Amino acid sequence: MAARPRVYRAEGVILRRRNLGEADSILTVFSGSEGKFDAIAKGVRKARSRMRGHLEPLTRSRVLVAHGRTLDVFTQAETVESYRRLREDLEASAEALYCLELVDRFTEEREPIPELYALLVASLALLQEGAGPSVTRFFELRLLALLGYEPHVEGCVLCGGRLPEEEALLSPAAGGLACRQCRPEAGAGRIVSVAVIKLLRFARRATAPEFAAMRVPGDAAGELRTAVGELIRYHLDRDPNARRFVEGVGALGREEPSPPSAPDSPL
Amino acid sequence: MPEAGAPEPIARLVQEFSKLPGIGPKSAQRLAYHVLRAPEDDARALARALADVKERIVFCGTCFNITERDPCGLCESDNRDRTLVCVVEQPLDVLVVERTGGFRGLYHVLHGALNPIDGVGPEQLRIQELLGRVEAGDVAEVIMATNPSLEGEATSMYVQRLLQPLGVRVTRLARGLPSGADLEYMDDLTLSRALEGRQEL
Numbered sequence: 054m055a056a057r058p059r060v061y062r063a064e065g066v067i068l069r070r071r072n073l074g075e076a077d078s079i080l081t082v083f084s085g086s087e088g089k090f091d092a093i094a095k096g097v098r099k100a101r102s103r104m105r106g107h108l109e110p111l112t113r114s115r116v117l118v119a120h121g122r123t124l125d126v127f128t129q130a131e132t133v134e135s136y137r138r139l140r141e142d143l144e145a146s147a148e149a150l151y152c153l154e155l156v157d158r159f160t161e162e163r164e165p166i167p168e169l170y171a172l173l174v175a176s177l178a179l180l181q182e183g184a185g186p187s188v189t190r191f192f193e194l195r196l197l198a199l200l201g202y203e204p205h206v207e208g209c210v211l212c213g214g215r216l217p218e219e220e221a222l223l224s225p226a227a228g229g230l231a232c233r234q235c236r237p238e239a240g241a242g243r244i245v246s247v248a249v250i251k252l253l254r255f256a257r258r259a260t261a262p263e264f265a266a267m268r269v270p271g272d273a274a275g276e277l278r279t280a281v282g283e284l285i286r287y288h289l290d291r292d293p294n295a296r297r298f299v300e301g302v303g304a305l306g307r308e309e310p311s312p313p314s315a316p317d318s319p320l
Numbered sequence: 321m322p323e324a325g326a327p328e329p330i331a332r333l334v335q336e337f338s339k340l341p342g343i344g345p346k347s348a349q350r351l352a353y354h355v356l357r358a359p360e361d362d363a364r365a366l367a368r369a370l371a372d373v374k375e376r377i378v379f380c381g382t383c384f385n386i387t388e389r390d391p392c393g394l395c396e397s398d399n400r401d402r403t404l405v406c407v408v409e410q411p412l413d414v415l416v417v418e419r420t421g422g423f424r425g426l427y428h429v430l431h432g433a434l435n436p437i438d439g440v441g442p443e444q445l446r447i448q449e450l451l452g453r454v455e456a457g458d459v460a461e462v463i464m465a466t467n468p469s470l471e472g473e474a475t476s477m478y479v480q481r482l483l484q485p486l487g488v489r490v491t492r493l494a495r496g497l498p499s500g501a502d503l504e505y506m507d508d509l510t511l512s513r514a515l516e517g518r519q520e521l
């Protein structure tokens with residue numbers, strides 16, 4: 054049998070960084086080929102480090118990694134995409150950070166899920182183009198589906214019956230929508246509107262750009278965010294930390310370009 | 321992990337040292353045995369210095385830098401431009417900017433940067449206090465000097481958004497190439513920003 058190669062290559066998105074000692078960092082990478090893994094970047098916090106900018110969180114990089122006794126070690130890193138416009142947009146970076154946290158929380162180390170990696174890369178590209186929070190909704194729903202947690206939304210999850218075109222109960226514990234008759238057995242959940250049910254169904258068929266291009270009225274978007282957020286919370290057994298940040302940024306209101314001469318305040 | 325059979329005071333010292341950043345169990349052990357061998361006066365001086373840093377150092381109630389008295393020397397000085405406030409992540413960053421000798425304004429120490437994934441939100445930083453300073457008048461320009469990292473940039477954008485309605489000018493440090501860095505290994509982000517900040521020769 055061939056000996057295990059001493060180094061391996063991977064392309065991935067840097068999910069997070071923890072500092073180690075004076076100058077090193079441990080970085081968590083989510084890659085298509087290796088899945089999620091941790092490795093040490095030696096000396097990366099020094100200003101002259103060659104790898105520094107290539108291993109920032111929210112960077113897509115090609116890395117060369119050497120097997121180590123306890124932790125693997127990065128030996129080379131090269132940026133594929135630095136997501137500059139994404140980083141320079143507060144709302145978009147909040148959404149992106151939330152997606153990164155979901156990947157980190159939902160995946161196990163060294164379990165490759167190439168479809169999830171492709172989804173992450175596609176979603177970051179869309180967020181960078183300014184596609185907004187619907188990208189995150191699609192990301193959440195697809196991530197749940199890829200991990201085997203897809204909610205059943207085409208009919209009643211309990212009796213299999215067709216759902217009339219009316220609001221229904223979305224129950225994370227039952228694993229999908231429940232019809233009026235089955236509601237008592239469906240456990241805790243949230244009543245969702247016809248608009249949200251249609252969006253949940255559309256997300257199963259659409260591509261990320263198609264879903265992101267959908268015009269969703271504000272209240273349906275908010276309702277979908279809450280409903281999907283409850284699915285995430287159920288499977289994660291907690292809320293992702295970054296959700297509070299997304300909400301906090303949302304509460305600030307979009308940046309308005311200030312007019313050259315502001316009219317006098319009526320006060 | 322303290323070695324089996326080490327007397328309790330030594331084991332305890334090893335354990336305390338290993339809580340320090342960058343100190344592994346081996347280094348902690350080395351430090352503990354070093355203290356054990358050191359002259360008694362040295363050991364007492366270390367203990368006193370440790371106690372003093374907690375007892376005598378406070379945060380300045382205005383800029384939140386570390387100081388022996390509140391307000392700190394910088395905030396109290398008549399020689400500083402009170403219309404300029406430089407916002408940094410850590411007290412150490414104040415020293416770094418001061419060392420350049422090129423800044424005559426005041427500071428504001430946030431005590432960290434937003435790190436949404438690790439759960440560090442705006443309420444854990446001294447952001448409200450900064451808003452309070454700007455609302456109180458005097459400040460004409462806020463210079464964001466957070467780190468050029470993902471967290472530092474997010475913090476800078478977030479603070480900028482909060483300050484915007486107050487009508488204060490908000491700037492940030494130009495981002496160039498670190499001196500001594502090798503162009504060949506520079507990442508695109510740093511390089512493209514350095515290009516934008518280029519200057520006439």
Ligand SMILES: [Zn+2]
Nearest residue numbers: 209212232235
């Ligand atoms: Zn049913």
Ligand SMILES: [Zn+2]
Nearest residue numbers: 380383392395
């Ligand atoms: Zn002060």
